[in-house]
Amino acid sequence: MRARLMQCSEDEKRAVLKHHDCTEEELEQLIDRIKEWIVKANLPVEENARNKYRTALLNCKLSLERAKECLRGYYHIRTIYSDFFDMLVPNTKDYMLAKQLVKMAFLPKLSPDLSRIAIVRIDDPQGQAPDGLFYELIPILNTELRIATEDYFLSNTIIIDLEGFGLKNVIKYTPTVNNILVHLMVSINLRLQGLHFLNTPPIMDKVMFLVKNFLPTKFINKVHAHKNADTLYKFIPKECLPENYGGSLQSLEDLHEDWCKASESQEEFFEKLLTVKCEGDLSDMRIKDNDSGFGVDGSFKKLAID
Known part of the structure; x- marks a missing residue:
């Protein structure tokens, strides 16, 4: 699976380890x-979880304590929101609808700065999704597959294509859904290189002006809005992008289909993940509608953006 879906050359692997001044043996320790x-x-x-632990460490710049918090957050949210995570099984009715409404793939090539790139595009013009969380079903399925695979990277770059994203999609993101999504993000301590909104509508400028009032400046500097792909190339070279974004890789649709086929062939793996839950009652750690959305009682690390 790794060679087909995600590529990381030996030179890139050595560059990642060199950046952290770490040997492969030290990372394994x-x-x-x-x-x-x-x-x-x-x-x-979990059996065979070493790749998951490696991903956590790389997301946390090999900080052992931060990686522990990352993993604690990961297992907690799988338990707290088990009603949602129990939907993350391929070949079900929900899955078949979700794969039509969302196109998503982690791209096979690392960027020159060794960032793993993901592209997400919602294709739901009729607003068929029951809520905004439904749009996350495919991205999280793919993420589970990704972190179970050996990979080396320095950061993560996310591209969200807003072409075709309209009012019927916006209304799916209720305050409750938004708070849950923020909780998911802050709980896993993702090391973000950049968040790029592509094919943005005119109203995006006003939205960005508003969010700058309450988001950390360091985070805002990682967020970029692009009316088209021309300005995206300043951050990501064409050779690292799909062909329908002016790049030399397969189209997003083909890459999405490859990831879906990989998920569908790993049904037993996803069935086992349904049992990955913490013991005890964690219901009091859910984000409430009136919470700020940037953590729960200081229990989770904030989004890593440096």
């Missing part, structure tokens, strides 16, 4: 320490 900690912390013990 950190993974062993996390494996031991998972048991002591009474978190779910």
